Amino acid sequence: MKDITIGNRRIGSGHPPFIIAEMSGNHNHSLDRALELVGAAARAGAHAFKIQTYTPETMTLQSKQKDFMILDEGGLWTGKSLYELYQEAYTPWEWHEPIFAACRELGMIPFSTPFDETSLEFLETLGVDCYKIASFENIDIPLLKKVAAKGKPMIISTGMASLGEIEQLVEVITEAGCQEYVLLKCTSSYPASPENTNLNTIPYLRDVFHCQVGLSDHTLGVGAAVASVALGSTVIEKHFTLDRKEGGVDSAFSLEPEEFAALVRETDTAWKALGGVAIGPTKAEEKSLQFRRSIYVAKDIKAGEVLTRDNIRVIRPGYGLAPKYYEMLLGKQMRRDLPMGTPLSWDLLL
Template sequence: MSDITILHKKIGMKYSPFIIAEMSGNHNQSLFTAMKIVEAAAIAGADALKIQTYTADTMTISTRSTDFVVSDKKSPWHNQSLHELYQQAYTPWEWHQAIFDRCKELGMIGFSSPFDESAVDFLETLNVPPCYKIASFECTDIPLIKKVASTKKPMIISTGMSSIAEIDETVLTAKNAGCEDIILLKCTSTYPASPMHSNLKTIPNMKEVFQCQVGLSDHTLGIGTAIASVVLGASVIEKHLTLSREDGGVDASFSLEPHELRMLVEESKSAWQAIGNVHYGPTEAEINSKSYRRSLYITEDMQKGEELTKSNLRVIRPGFGLAPKYYDVLLGKKVNKNISRGTALTWDIVE
């Protein structure tokens, strides 16, 4: 499968994971906080900062009828109406240009998840986003997929809740509408998500089935799940970011704080480097260490013609003598000259 380039960043298994910091609604309706989150993401080493483009009215309607109220008692948004939730969480559209500009100043890629066609039209007027993200809940919104794909920009698509048939339909729709570069993200759409439900083995399967770059949109607590995904082939990792979980906010409870994002950046790169290639034998870095293996050494002063015994021949470190596998063969053999204690045993001193 081909690598993908988004602005100055190349995405693929030949490169360290592309790390996306998701701001979501963690700005708590403060532009000052939003800018601090952008700066924190850059300091932590994230490659990209993502926001979301919608309004409460483009997402849903204002009502508290049963269908429109979060009923799950385990949800951080329990008993809120959808309209109320999105009113709290949305990023004002008049902030977008300033956020994207600040990302560019700090060397990060700034982009967004549009949630309806009007959001795509708006983002296109900014002439900024080099790619688009499709949220899991919009993965099956075929009209939106067509609209975004028609921009011909790379699409990063979260697949939480989606069956393989639904993902296939979305991918085919995007390709037929003009999108050539697609990245799928394995995702578990619970908040927070449990590592037990992350099913990271899906990542290599998804790469094989859809022949595209695959990553992880991770809502678990901490960074362990994200790091594990790298070993299974994730080339992109998306995590929510907040300045402090104590600040509260719609997504704060399952978001990383800046020092944790820094750990994710560093450890995901380490995990990627550790994958390496199939290799046996010493690496270049291990060559010098071979001298500290065990080998055969004379451990007592010996006279010419004296036999090698268990008391004067031992398997010890370092490794400059004959290999330990010859120990039984050499017992009882005679030395052909006087030998000092601490001499590495070699064939030329044995009769």
């Protein structure tokens, strides 16, 4: 599984997980708030900051016919038309440059999700380092070809896609010129339940497609994201807001700054804890031998004296012979005088 590079970050199992803060529509129609989100994400430790590039017109038709209405009972956006949702959520294109500049100044990698050819060409003028493909666009073959032809790394959410559709998108982007890509396990419900997240898909995707894999996480909290690291996630994307109480299109399933900082911290801890296969005491554990048991002289013993249950014991610390030799040692004679507290070793026997 080869590492890939996005901006100044290496992505692979030998590197900490690449953590993306997704703003989406949580700017609430304010550039100042968007820039505040950038600063808060940087302080929380995000490595990248992602937005979405579209207009309502490039996404859908301005219609309230049934097909264009969101009828999901109890959902976050129930009762809105698709056009109304995207009108509320879109990030004005004139905001992109100041948002990207602020990200770069704070050490984050800015990038976006293009939804059509016009947004893609616009993002090219801003010098983005990679592109994200949203779950609902992973079957848009013409768009995939155009994005892949730019030759930049692609991060692709696999929400709702069948195995055949994922196979097709991988074939399309590699033939069109994309050599570095990441597949993200994604559950396209908002929020997603833990029971519907199926993290075991992550190592499956890695093994089938031999690429970097990760998680686009719509669950509440950080538990799923942390667990995904143990299953091979090298990229994690999570929606980000300043304060859920202030609302926003995606605020209900977004992390606040303190929670996002915990995500960065705990995924890094999980990655470090994976390590390699290690059996037996590590260098760091050697001092803990004091708390293991071993065989010690419990009473003063004279040279030639026989070892008995009365004069040797299995006790802490662990610097003598292992307890498994206790029965074997009983009845053996000592080569020399041994004071109480001597750890037994083979060279002390006659």
